[in-house]
Amino acid sequence: MDHQVDFEAVRHRVKLLRDTGSERVYENRDAVGCPSCGEPFTEALVSTERTCQLSPEPSVDLCVVRESERIVVFTHA
Numbered sequence: 206m207d208h209q210v211d212f213e214a215v216r217h218r219v220k221l222l223r224d225t226g227s228e229r230v231y232e233n234r235d236a237v238g239c240p241s242c243g244e245p246f247t248e249a250l251v252s253t254e255r256t257c258q259l260s261p262e263p264s265v266d267l268c269v270v271r272e273s274e275r276i277v278v279f280t281h282a
């Protein structure tokens with residue numbers, strides 16, 4: 206199963222909230238499904254750094270997809 210996430214393909218359905226060059230945060234605007242659990246995610250953090258920092262609410266569920274070049278973290282509020 207291909208878990209690669211193509212944000213270019215869904216760029217009209219998500220909104221880029223932050224782009225630092227090595228880190229991007231997308232907001233889900235059209236119930237795009239999380240590739241890990243299949244449920245629509247709230248936000249997606251794409252990081253090409255080896256580490257990334259998150260401070261989610263205690264009630265937020267996280268899904269993580271590790272790709273060869275980057276880590277993608279999906280939050281479910």
Ligand SMILES: [Zn+2]
Pocket residue numbers: 239240241242243244246267268279281
């Ligand atoms: Zn998920």
